[in-house]
Amino acid sequence: MANITLKDIAHSYTGASDNPDDYALKKLNLTWRDGGAYALLGPSGCGKTTLLNIISGLLVPTKGDVRFNDENVTKLPTEQRNIAQIFQFPVIYDTMTVFENLAFPLKNRGRTKEEIEPRVIELAKMLDLDKNLHTKAQHLTADAKQKISLGRGLIRQSVNAILFDEPLTVIDPQLKWELRSQLKYLHKQFGFTMIYVTHDQTEALTFADEVIVMYEGAIVQVGTPEDLFERPEHTFVGYFIGSPGMNIASCALKGDRIVVEGAEIELDYTYPDQKSTDKVKVGIRPEHLNLTGPDTPGGFPVTITKIDDIGRYKIVRVTLNNKDFNVVMHELSANAGDKASLHFDTSHTHIYVNDHLISGAAK
Amino acid sequence: MIQKQVNQKAWFMVLPVFLLVAFSAIIPLMTVVNYAFQDTFGNNVFFWVGMDWFRDIIHSERFHDAFFRQISFSAIILAIEIPLGIAIALAMPKKGWGVPVCLITMALPLLIPWNVVGTIWQIFGRVDIGLLGYSLASMGFDYNYTQDPVAAWITIIIMDVWHWTSLVVLLSYAGLSSIPDAYYQAAKIDGASKIAVFRYIQLPKMQRVLLIAVLLRFMDSFMIYTEPFVITGGGPGNSTTFMSIDLVKMAIGQFDLGPAAAMSLLYFLVILLLSYVFYTVMSNIGEESSNGGA
Secondary structure, three states: OOOEEEEEEEEOOOOOOOOHHHOOEEEEEEEEOOOOEEEEEOOOOOOHHHHHHHHHOOOOOOEEEEEEOOEEOOOOOHHHOOEEEEOOOOOOOOOOEHHHHHHHHHHHOOOOHHHHHHHHHHHHHHOOOHHHOOOEHHHOOHHHHHHHHHHHHHOOOOOOEEEEEOOOOOOOHHHHHHHHHHHHHHHHHHOOOEEEEEOOHHHHHHHOOEEEEEEOOEEEEEEOHHHHHHOOOEHHHHHHOOOOOOEEEEOEEEOOEEEEOOEEEEOOEEOOOOOOOOOEEEEEOHHHEEEEOOOOOOOEEEEEEEEEEOOOOEEEEEEEOOEEEEEEEOOOOOOOOOEEEEEEOHHHOEEEEOOEEEOOEEO | OOOOOOOOOHHHHHHHHHHHHHHHHHHHHHHHHHHHOEEEOOOOOEEEOOOHHHHHHHHOHHHHHHHHHHHHHHHHHHHHHHHHHHHHHHHOOOOOOHHHHHHHHHHHHHHOOHHHHHHHHHHHOOOOOOHHHHHHHHOOOOOOOOOOHHHHHHHHHHHHHHHHHHHHHHHHHHHHHOOOHHHHHHHHHOOOOHHHHHHHHHHHHHHHHHHHHHHHHHHHHHOOOHHHHHHOOOOOOOOOOOHHHHHHHHHHHOOOHHHHHHHHHHHHHHHHHHHHHHHHHHHHOOOHHHOOOO
């Protein structure tokens, strides 16, 4: 059990280089508290797995140090780090039975039979594998095989951390939900540090206390699910989290006012002037936009182009000048093609400069 | 219900293949079967002898000796080439410029025709002019494959290992390359030793290609003819007269077509039977304990 610190970590698969584009993982600093439940969220190819492999020691980072508490383990091989990792696709030892598979990590570490047996049986019960304990693992379904992989990750009780690399990809949705709650339960019971990699925001937000969002090899935000939703620090986070994602539009900024597609909006805060080369954008979630009937005072004239009714609410696509916005509406009587007025909730309107959130000063 | 259209013309499509197989396999084989049950005193007059030739062959010491030599040869070949092939495949690089270099080097011996391989080793091993034979002789070894049966056997075995281990290497290497990285990563996480990785990941994943390797090497080594014929011609004495060499001596040398036909049928059945045994045993490895327990 340890705090895991990544200090100035960067990794390039082609070796050290001065060109930042060669780095699959750009320089980052991060501390994982002992016992925390974290999710690493990001699109495919953003460096999530690379980061995970650096923690477990399957990869030695090109630059920077990995520390467990105060011990530098950057060069320590995987088997000495006491880390468990579960992979995207089930890895099982074909010739072994389910029992032998689960016992394998303990056996390799020289535990006695008396220690291994009760632990395996307990875990098999928890994962609902106890009926097949003595079947050859290769005869089981993909679901069961992935449960064995999970089981091998969970069997050691004194691990520094358990890393999950999109472990539920091959499992069908119903069981996915069950296993995820089981993992949360195990986390509460044993207090392992768990790091869960996924590109599925629901999975990340339901599993973790803290979510780390990665984009193009860099960490763009670390925060609770609520932070990510309410105050995305990067336009990518706004766009990636939430369904549909945040509306992001180029705008001109002047003090406490912005002009978006000809519509002038007065904001709650005053922002410093930006250089003319900087790209200024406004971001607002569809949930924080509102539509009223045409020509309502304070609204901007828009045309409704499309309405998707997804049950609990409707996603309305409107056009302001030439720019599309998504609006989430619970009640709406208008139809596609109608005119309407668009209202911005200025308390949830964020300003981004070169894709990064900036804070304004109170007026 | 849709009536299925029956088109008898389809038979004509099969006809060319049928003719080809008939002329290349079925008719020659049946000719051999024909000879195996008949005898002749010339003038193309044949008479039925039933199982006599088979009885003779099965009870002849000559057949027993050739059979024993053949089985020993195949057993030694498999015992050397399979483990050696796996070991080389494991030691080969997984990426980089070394991969094509190794693969091409490995493939080279397989491209050389059998009789050329025989000639190469026949000359290589000669005491008067061969690099190997001359060097060994001048170092004081009593090596002469034309006179010493042991030397003859060693020469032929080393030649076969040189010629055919590559096949096992290439098959094993293909098997190893198909193992996803995640297996090795998981093994590291699980703290598995190198031996455990071999025993529980690499070997099970190679099982299918190894089955093919064992079958091919068994059949080929059991039918070996050209190389020992070129190197030793079956000698010294009869020490390297394997079954195929013996068969040719009997059929063409002595023109005993009846016994030779009976022997070739037995030869064929033995290969078929042993290949079946290998196939069954090896496909069931790793399955046997699946029904136990619980």
